[in-house]
Amino acid sequence: MKVLVTADIHFNHPRSRPLAVEQIAQINAMQFDVLLVVGDVAAADDGTLDECLGSFTFAGPKLFVAGNHELWTRGNDSHDLFARVLPQRVAAAGWHWLEGHPFRHGSVAFVGSIGWYDYSFATDQLEIPRRFYEAKVSPGAAARLEEYAHLVTGVTDVQPRHLEIVARWNDGRHVKLHRSDELFLQQRLDELAQSLDQVRDAAQVIAAVHHVPHRELLPPRRGGSWDFAWAYLGSDRIGEALLKHRNVSHIVCGHSHFGHQHRINGVQLINIGSGYRQKQVVMLEVA
Helix, strand or coil, X not given: CEEEEECCCCCCCCCCHHHHHXXXXXXXXXXXXXXXXXXXXXXXXXXXHHHHHHCCCCCCCEEEECCHHHHCCCCCCHHHHHXXXXXXXXXXXXXXXXXXCCEEECCEEEEEECCCCCCCCCCHHHCCCHXXXXXXXXXXXXXXXXXXXXXXXXXXXXXXXXXXXXXXXXXXXXXXXXXXXXXHXXXXXXXXXXXXXXXXXXXXXXXXXXXXXXXXXXXXXXXXXHHHHHHXXXXXXXXXXXXXXXXXXXXXXXXXXXXXEEEECCEEEEECCCCCXXXXXEEEECC
């Protein structure tokens, strides 16, 4: 069985869209058995997501995992978008919503999760206080933005070198979960455990998670402002939960736009490596 996997199509991004259209045309011309897309197809507030999903002409099983960009909204409730609205729209486009709904194709099962982050990938050497990660603004950015001035005013734990780090993580502006990042991740892990239990009799399980599930798949460090973003790339807890199940043979992810492969105890770990400026696919040959 051939499983075609891609991620981070970013169909609504002006710089990414021409490459995405070209990639979809190439995929439509390929031969495979299952299509798996692992998040960040498009933000969900307009019809771009539906347009993108409808552009795939593959007639076989099409499996969808949401990414953080699907939760970006101009409204006030990303969680309702994630739990109720998106599954309906994905199904209407002819795709299988994989989160909480495992899929079987012969002896192979598929499970999926958006994953999320708990700041455990934060760069220790930066020594940035946790409140900045929770607010999704670095100290240097907070000092320049009036709405975040309280994070740096009258405190003793912000050093001059911290103020040189100027970065924001845009989930802070566009994602409204009405719960902490840690709680949302725990809820996803609980649901993922239920999915894995449902397919414990499968010969093999392919797990698709948008956020990075193992630090071995993280990109190289590039310096202060870039390294601040590591906190939002994923969590080792995702990988630990998956590796508890002996029939998991492959774990695929996206999100970081950095392609890399690694193996742990015989399990193949793959970060697809798609991004705004390049598109990648991986073909899994599953016996």
